[in-house]
Amino acid sequence: MKKYSCYWVLLLCLSVILNLLLASYVLIISEGNITISKSSDEQNELSWTRRAAKEAEDVASISCSGHGRAFLDGILSTTTNHLKGANEGIANPLLPSCECNSCYYGSDCSKFSPDCPADADSGDPIFLEPFWMKHAESSAILVSGWHRMAYKFGYEHGTFISKELERHLQELHAMVGNANSTGKFLVFGAGSTQLLNAAIYALSPEDPPSPTRIVGSIPFYPLYKSQTDFFNSKNFEWEGDTSMWKNTSLPSGYNSSMNFIEFVTSPNNPDGKLKDPVLLEGPSVRTIFDHAYYWPHYTAIPAPANEDLMIFTLSKLTGHASSRFGWALIKDQGVYERFINYMTLNSFGVSRDTQLRTLKLLKVVLGSGKELFDFGHRTTRTRWESLNKVISASRRFSLQKLIPQYSTYFQNFTAPSPAYAWVKCEREEDEDCYEALLRDGGIIGRSGSIFHAENRYVRLSLIKSRDDFDWLLQRMDALVSQEQVHEVNGAEIL
Structure with missing residues (x-):
């Protein structure tokens, strides 16, 4: 009897093992072919x-x-x-x-x-790196080697634009309240850089009697002029400072056939001030609004921007300058179609890989609520206040004047938080502020002449890494302290 009991126990064990194997592999017979379907655990295992x-x-x-x-x-x-x-x-x-x-x-x-030397020259927005390290898992992306190998997306008869990314950008503007995207066309570009010249092309009449005049208000982002000069088009040319062409001072040769395109950067690079057009509106005047810095990190958001042509860039939103992604919001369909024509001939659209990464990043921004903007604003505000405190003790240097403003995003008055410090050398002998800072303080900035302003100005970046800013602050503090020591010694001699 004991022998038979052992026998049945053995059979039971074999039966359990067999059932486990059958549960793991389901045999499927289809048209004479046999395939094995793996269990859910094995299917979920990454390969x-x-x-x-x-x-x-x-x-x-x-x-x-x-x-x-x-x-x-x-x-x-x-x-x-x-x-x-x-x-x-x-x-x-x-x-x-x-x-x-x-x-x-x-x-x-x-x-x-x-x-x-403390390098405060470039606008690399590395100050946002800690946010992305905190969100390492949700912001990471891994794609197959065969991801979107075709030139276009496979919907709407082929398009260069990710519809999911377009939808997320519209959601982003609605959440932040910095732009009205309703009823506007979206165009993607390789950063704002590509879109700036595309905008000039799209707004310039073809074969005009005279080239369209491109203008900007000093100090202005230097790429506006250098890029316009580089393309050397017969349809448009760089004309200079907008103030030279105000209606109150138009030259006697002015006539209605003279066309203008005005660049308006708001907040402005380099001084962080919110700007309005200088030229009056009219059929011969078109405006490009560069809103690269119109985010809660860098400025109060008084109201949604609602201009006919607005340009934004990922680099100053999330900090991913190397991804080279920007977008334009366009009201007029004819201008939009000329934009598309430019982008098609110039680059055949923006990299699909870039669009995928941008989409992933925007999902984090939208999913984390105000976290990115809280972190960004807190960082830039603290850096501005720290540098302002140091320079306020100086009579040799001064900063641009910025005041608290009401922000519809934060629902309160927010302190200034610019991306850059616009420093002026006040001493008569410091005609070249860039050289004065480098020589006496070991600080590398960007000369005011690059922005077509006086050499007495220099731009210092506040958005690089923490190491960069801390060293800049230490260098500037030492320079101001040295100035105070010289003043005390001079008074003692007197």
Whole structure:
């Protein structure tokens, strides 16, 4: 009896094992072909993405002492292959080397050069990097090698524009309240840079009796002039400062056949002030509104912008300048169609990979509520206040005057939070403010002459990395302190 009991127990065990196997693999017979369908657990297990995801995390985990970053496309180095398990199956894999912030060096960016000048020249918006590191999982993107290989999207008979991205941009403007996108056409470009000249092309009459005059108010973003001059079109040319062409001072040769396109940058780069057109509206005057900085990070939002042609860029919204994505909101269909013609002939649309990454980033921005804008505004406001406090103790330097304004986004009065400090050298002998800051303070800015202003001005960036700003603040504080010491010593001599 005991023998038979063991026999039945064995059969029961075999039956359980067989049922488990059958539960894991379902046999499907179709037209003589046999396929095996895996269990839900096996279907959910990642396959080709695992190694790619691990590679990305390995590189992101490389320690650069908090003063630099390693990137997937960085230069490979034998000094950074210290990660445990990196590139599974490869002995001592080569990993990208650290790319150090300004003034830091060494294989892990741990060494600092105290003689290094503070570089406040570029507008790289790295100040938003901590936000994206906090949202590492939701902002990451991994695509197959065969993702959207065609020139166009596969809907609406082929288009260059992602409809999902278009919808998210409209939702973004509605949430922030910085632009009215209702009833307007959207065009994508490689940053705002490509869209600026596309706008000039779209607004300029074909074969006019005289070239359309392109103007901007000093100080203005230098690309307006340099790009217009570069394309050297017979249909338009750079004319200079807008104030020269006000209705009150138009030259006697002015006539209605003279066409104008005015660039209005609001908030302005470099001084952060909200701007309005200088030229009066009329059939011969068209306006391009560059709203690259019209976000809660950099300014109060008094009302939604609702102009006929508005340009925005991802770089100053999320900080992803390298993605090269911008968009234009256009009211007139004829202007829109000329935009599309320009983009088709110029670049055949914006990279589909860029559009996918932008969509992913906007989902994070919209999904996190006000978090990005709270963080961005808090950072730029704090930096402005810190620098303003230092320079307010100086009689040699001064900053642009900005006042608190009511923001419909934050529903209160917000303190100034510009992207740049527009510094003026007040001493008569400091005719070249750029040279004065570099020579006496070890500070690299961007000369006012680049913005077609006086050399007594220089722009300092407040939106680079924390390392960059901290070193700028320290350098400026030392320069102002040196000025105060000289004043005290001079008074003692007297």
